[in-house]
Amino acid sequence: MIDLIAARDQPTLEDFGHDVWWIVLIKIVGVFGLLVVMTLFAIVFERKVVARMQQRIGPNRVGPRGYLQSLADGLKLAFKEDIMPTLADRPVYFLAPVIATIPAFLAFSVIPLGPTVSIFGQRTPLQLTDAPIGVLIVLASSAMGVYGIVLGGWASGSTYPLLGSLRSAAQMVSYEIAMGLSIVAVFLYAGSMSTSEIVAAQANGTALSFFGADFTGPSWFAVLLPVSFVIYVIAVVGETNRAPFDLPEAESELVGGFHTEYSSLKFALFFLAEYVNMVTVSALAATLFLGGWRAPWPISIWDGANTGWWPLLWFFAKVVVALFVFIWLRGTLPRLRYDQFMRLGWKVLVPTALVWILVVATMRTVSREADLDGGEIAVFVGVPIALVVLAGLLVASRVSNRSTRIAAARAAAGSINPTEPEVLPAAGPRRGSAGRTGPSRSEGGFPIPPMDLAVPPSPRLRSRESVVVGTGRRSSAPTLEEDGDV
């Protein structure tokens, strides 16, 4: 019975392309509005979550509990002065943010948001469109999105943006390979590249009999293909230029990276594109690996969970969880060095993905020859392999971190100098000057602010009646900062 309802609501490829024009229009506007709203939400969500992780409050002024902050920021951005650098290549400088934004929106058109529903009496799938090559459209869009960043950095006519765009060109091309390879296993399992059919393939779990007890195995590809899922997650973080892989806009190295010279609406477009990309890859992760719009297990017991408009809720819950992971990573991990980053991409992710595709293809062939069900093989072979790999990684990381843990334990026990300090003889003062009196940087270590440091109160404070004398003295002394513009 459940299967029948689900099967009726599950759109197939034939259901697309027959909509009335106003339904198409509603869907287009809906997807656009959805992405903009999700962007606004993601920005304020990110700021609040990161603030919480850093024990701050975060934005709390605009709107209820500060949730309208990004709306205010967006308006502010739109009204800022638009600067065109003298050395900029004008047409390309103007086009770059547009090129970055359009594919970001385009990619979302193939994401299935829900089953077939009724809109004003028309039965139509909750998905703008689908094609036999659905997922490839997302890949193509992200490949086009690279141009926006690369050209923006090049056209700025400035060094830091150029370096940022060179980095992003190398980064996005190499991580796109890992991303594409991680999806191949999903294609093999689902037998299709269309997003709606991949969701359909995750509809029903495999019936397993485990030591006589019958139960339904997991149907999500995240469980059946764990290696693919992990590689996909890592690769899309690199693909969307997010921390810890945000080397194209590493603020401590490249100022702002590729968008250093951009301001006003053009900058806002880059910002929008980055967050829309984040939402899109999160939605794609939900679609490919987390069962799409289908309800997760405890809810899916309820018959109506996968019908009507309810799936929108499950889908966006999954998307928000994925966004949270993005933010969590940013709040936790330091940025990688460039060579570490490239090594991870080319020497770890790509070979692992290739070997994994081989394994999956072998498993598929064996299961077909032996007339076994694919899900069964994945659960009985894939999950143990994944557990062994995870255990191996855990042991390896504990072994490699052993000295750090011992040092930390000693430090906690009260040792001042838990390990031998690994500091070479200090270099002399960099460039001595006559008036240098304080302790050398290398002698005294890091400059630690005095414990009793009191920051002078701001002279711009309202109650400055008592400051009058000080201000007067300042104006009488011509050597002070405000008069001496050297």
Add this chain to the structure above:
Amino acid sequence: MSALAAAADTGVQLGTGEAVAFWILAPIAVLGALGMVFSRNAVHSALFLVNTMLALGIFYVVQEAPFLGAVQIIVYTGAIMILFLFVLMLVGRDTSDSVVETLRGQRVAAIVLGVGFAGLVGAGIARATEGTVVRGLDAVQGGSGDAADGNIEAIARLLFTRYLLAFEVTSALLITAAVGAMILAHTEREPGSRQSQKELSRARFLTADHPQTLPGPGVYARANSIAAPGRLPDGTPSVASFSTGIEPQDVDELPPASLGAERAGIPHRGGTDAALGTLDGTGSSREGDPS
């Protein structure tokens, strides 16, 4: 165009949508190709080429070869042209084509030869496809013709059965090219003669004064001139913040804090508190000049 003519000959009707797509995309593709040839700036040329490739990709999709279209966009426009751009960006943005002809008459010769070659190839293709019967995509793909049974399966079947040898040979060729490029670009170095990024980074953290970026004039600085050094918390100038190329000099700035007096809470004339002004009016008291 020849395909269109052939289609017209055999009486196959073009859909309105297809015709509209053709007449929109074809000028874009041709203009992109012309722009690529005539543009002076190499990056602009590359962008025009991207434009043409994108239009071709959409053409494939319109002609019900969606897989080919997607691959065209992902591989050619997405990967190969990005690598082109990468190289062009490394070359430098101001290197435009030279207008000076080093070989006399090369432009005319190139135009004549180009037109001749295009005519030759076009005529060859037109002759070769002259008598071809239009069978339709479904017949070629061997499917039942509905949307779900499509182009991808047909391409896969052909690639891994009939054209398997060609497919494998092509991949061997590509791998050879990649390995060859790596060997050509590889320079043999004495081990340890050049530090890797990892070693440089370790060395910087272990030996140098500064694992991080050098300090700028921060909250402790008293002037915004680039010649004014940043201040350490105790008021002394930070040597590390001296700008390269500028002799450290005394610029006009707020008078330096005298060490000790301010810490001890003794108000004095030259102190930062006095200069900035405080709420409790310590700046008003003048008890001699500590400096």
